[in-house]
Amino acid sequence: MEPVKEGYTTLELVPLLGIQDRAVQLRAKRERWESRQREGRGGGNVWIISSMPKSTRKALLDGMLRTAAQEAEKNLPALPPLDAADPRRAIAARMSPLKHCSNRQREIAMARLALIREVERLAVLTGVDAAIMKLVQDAADGTLPAHLMRAVRDANDRFGSGDKRGLSRRRLYAWRTLYIKGGEDALVPKHKAKDMTVPPWADAFLAFFRLPQKPSLTQAHRDLCRAYADGALTGTPPSIHAVKRWAAKVALPELERGRRTGNALLKLQPHKRRSTKDMLPGDCYTADGTTFDAEIRNPHNGQPFKPEVTIVLDMATRRCVGISLNYAENAQGVLDALRMACLFGGIPAMFYSDNGPGYDNLLLTAPGTGMLARLGIERAASIPGRPQGKGLMERAVPTFCDPVAKRFATCTHRDMDADAAKKVYKITREALKRGARTALMPTWDEFKTAMLERVAEYNATPHRALPMTTDASGKRRHMSPDEAWQHFLSTGWEPVRVPADCSNDFFMPAERRIVRNGEVRFGGGIYYADDLAPHHGDAVMVRYDVWDASRVYVWTMDGHKICDAVLDGNSIPYFQQTRIEAARAQREAAQLKRLEAKAGRIAPGATLVLPEAGHPHVITLVADSLAPREPLPARADEPAAPNIAPSITLDVAPLRAPAPEQQPRPCFAHGHERYEWLMRHKDRWLDKDEPWLCRYVETFEYADSHDRYVHEGIAWPGWKALAHTEN
Numbered sequence: 001m002e003p004v005k006e007g008y009t010t011l012e013l014v015p016l017l018g019i020q021d022r023a024v025q026l027r028a029k030r031e032r033w034e035s036r037q038r039e040g041r042g043g044g045n046v047w048i049i050s051s052m053p054k055s056t057r058k059a060l061l062d063g064m065l066r067t068a069a070q071e072a073e074k075n076l077p078a079l080p081p082l083d084a085a086d087p088r089r090a091i092a093a094r095m096s097p098l099k100h101c102s103n104r105q106r107e108i109a110m111a112r113l114a115l116i117r118e119v120e121r122l123a124v125l126t127g128v129d130a131a132i133m134k135l136v137q138d139a140a141d142g143t144l145p146a147h148l149m150r151a152v153r154d155a156n157d158r159f160g161s162g163d164k165r166g167l168s169r170r171r172l173y174a175w176r177t178l179y180i181k182g183g184e185d186a187l188v189p190k191h192k193a194k195d196m197t198v199p200p201w202a203d204a205f206l207a208f209f210r211l212p213q214k215p216s217l218t219q220a221h222r223d224l225c226r227a228y229a230d231g232a233l234t235g236t237p238p239s240i241h242a243v244k245r246w247a248a249k250v251a252l253p254e255l256e257r258g259r260r261t262g263n264a265l266l267k268l269q270p271h272k273r274r275s276t277k278d279m280l281p282g283d284c285y286t287a288d289g290t291t292f293d294a295e296i297r298n299p300h301n302g303q304p305f306k307p308e309v310t311i312v313l314d315m316a317t318r319r320c321v322g323i324s325l326n327y328a329e330n331a332q333g334v335l336d337a338l339r340m341a342c343l344f345g346g347i348p349a350m351f352y353s354d355n356g357p358g359y360d361n362l363l364l365t366a367p368g369t370g371m372l373a374r375l376g377i378e379r380a381a382s383i384p385g386r387p388q389g390k391g392l393m394e395r396a397v398p399t400f401c402d403p404v405a406k407r408f409a410t411c412t413h414r415d416m417d418a419d420a421a422k423k424v425y426k427i428t429r430e431a432l433k434r435g436a437r438t439a440l441m442p443t444w445d446e447f448k449t450a451m452l453e454r455v456a457e458y459n460a461t462p463h464r465a466l467p468m469t470t471d472a473s474g475k476r477r478h479m480s481p482d483e484a485w486q487h488f489l490s491t492g493w494e495p496v497r498v499p500a501d502c503s504n505d506f507f508m509p510a511e512r513r514i515v516r517n518g519e520v521r522f523g524g525g526i527y528y529a530d531d532l533a534p535h536h537g538d539a540v541m542v543r544y545d546v547w548d549a550s551r552v553y554v555w556t557m558d559g560h561k562i563c564d565a566v567l568d569g570n571s572i573p574y575f576q577q578t579r580i581e582a583a584r585a586q587r588e589a590a591q592l593k594r595l596e597a598k599a600g601r602i603a604p605g606a607t608l609v610l611p612e613a614g615h616p617h618v619i620t621l622v623a624d625s626l627a628p629r630e631p632l633p634a635r636a637d638e639p640a641a642p643n644i645a646p647s648i649t650l651d652v653a654p655l656r657a658p659a660p661e662q663q664p665r666p667c668f669a670h671g672h673e674r675y676e677w678l679m680r681h682k683d684r685w686l687d688k689d690e691p692w693l694c695r696y697v698e699t700f701e702y703a704d705s706h707d708r709y710v711h712e713g714i715a716w717p718g719w720k721a722l723a724h725t726e727n
Helices: 010-017 021-031 054-073 087-100 103-126 128-141 146-155 169-187 202-209 217-229 240-249 252-256 331-345 371-375 387-405 418-434 444-459 481-490 530-535 577-602 671-680 689-696 700-712 719-726
Strands: 035-037 045-048 284-291 308-314 320-326 350-353 378-381 468-470 476-478 510-514 519-522 525-528 539-545 548-556 561-567 607-609 618-622 647-651
Touching (some): 010 021, 010 054, 054 103, 103 146, 103 169, 128 169, 217 240, 320 444, 331 371, 444 481, 510 519, 519 539, 525 548, 671 700
Parallel strands (some): 284 350, 350 378
Antiparallel strands (some): 035 045, 308 320, 468 476, 525 561, 539 548, 548 561, 607 618
């Protein structure tokens, strides 16, 4: 909006009066306007405003207000320059005193200043009083430009859109007088400062409010009033409204101290952000695992369980370079995830994780024999109890697992509807009792496929922590992890690849052993190789495959492979098998000869019948007579015994172990031993066993081992449902 000038050209008056240039000239001639020569380039004449009649000046005033609204909509400058040389300096000098004001105070002052500027601009035409009355009347009629109407609302310093207070002549005069005397700073409203004094009851209230149980403010106030009533505190207790007003002024971290501890309180504290912009791919891999929030069918026993997912990310590109799916968090799962990461993305310089049992174990961290030491990877661990230090990985884990878990009907995520989850639970357990399969419970292969698809989807999705790029359509967006990885490859970076001939041996777990006579003892077995003979008495590193116990791989402690040692590789028969069989036959012949001689002494003329095919260890003795060595005299009244050749059957079978049902029950030192034996020998239960089992499954000892029992297929049927009912 241009300032009011002493004179205007014909072209400048056309939009103000709303007539054509020819009509302006005719009106000037008719009303006898005075003119003077125009200064500056272009020449021409300007019409003097003071020579115009009152009606014309009023028309100019209306035109100026009309054009002011149009200029405001175009965001043109609304205030006249205060300094012809450099108006910015004058404005900055006058605005500097407002730096101590709040935003609300500054808005009010600027609104009042806008109205004062409008009065000054129009006062050239009609005088100050007439200009003020013009603004007051147009404000009452609602014909003021929109930007001036907003200025009226803000200048009145009234909160809310329902305020109907308008513009008055007295108020405008007062603002103008304040501005003339004190500038912009005088237009700032004197708002009452917030009372930040601490009341005397504050400490007593916080003692009831800052508790880990997190009582509500109302409950803490009730406890405070009870303390006053009991005489523990003197004076008058504050009202609940006074407590709420004071609590609203206290900083949230201070108010929550004691209600939150540890990590929960750290979330409210200032922190440092760890930047990865100077890192290259492969500088550091970070890993973490979680229990999958859905039940999967166990491929071994068909029972439902929640698998463990271990994920490895490259910190520079956020790319998932490794993943492992296992039955529980253990060293083997982490070892498999790191193996995949090294083969897929290269060997990292550092491996960053927490101190869980899957990461802090001898398979990974043992000096010399640990996988990290063998690959030259530095181990970096986060501070225990401070997951914020590895927030990059903590946030990535649910990003991977939650979408996959929510695809399955057996989802147990906290977002899952409780009633639907309970219904799915009943359906799946009923199917398990019948020995049938249900489509609601995904198989292990379906779970693996879904997780691998999610990894590919994540790596191809733009990540907001990565730099910006322009895609093929010309749209600006963040890079995806795959694109960031390719970007580094295009700049000449190359990952540290695992040698092809060592891709298996490098990632096997290892233990330190001593060579004795070409043998190494490992896992209860003896492994032998001729190449170990020169290493008698040396310490070696024995690497092994957890799924194949037939051989181990022997390396020197400095990382050179020696050989493959075979289980019982130097074992030979103590005697030749043919010699042993001949000795057995000779022993049996001698036994039979002694048996025949003994039978001849008992019953002369007795013969032995050779064993039949169906009874290889049964020999039948047939004798013509069987008389005792000292026959007893027969009684006169008894008939003589008939002369019948008796037969005697001799069982010469070797000693055998008693049948399982005849073996004595073992003695149990602990309850879990008795439970495991009983669940594996249900046919040996006694009357007292079932009541004992019902009591045992309700103990914490059983609850701690329930997941393992599920994996082994000996879990107590319906245990979870029972525990849920009791709770």
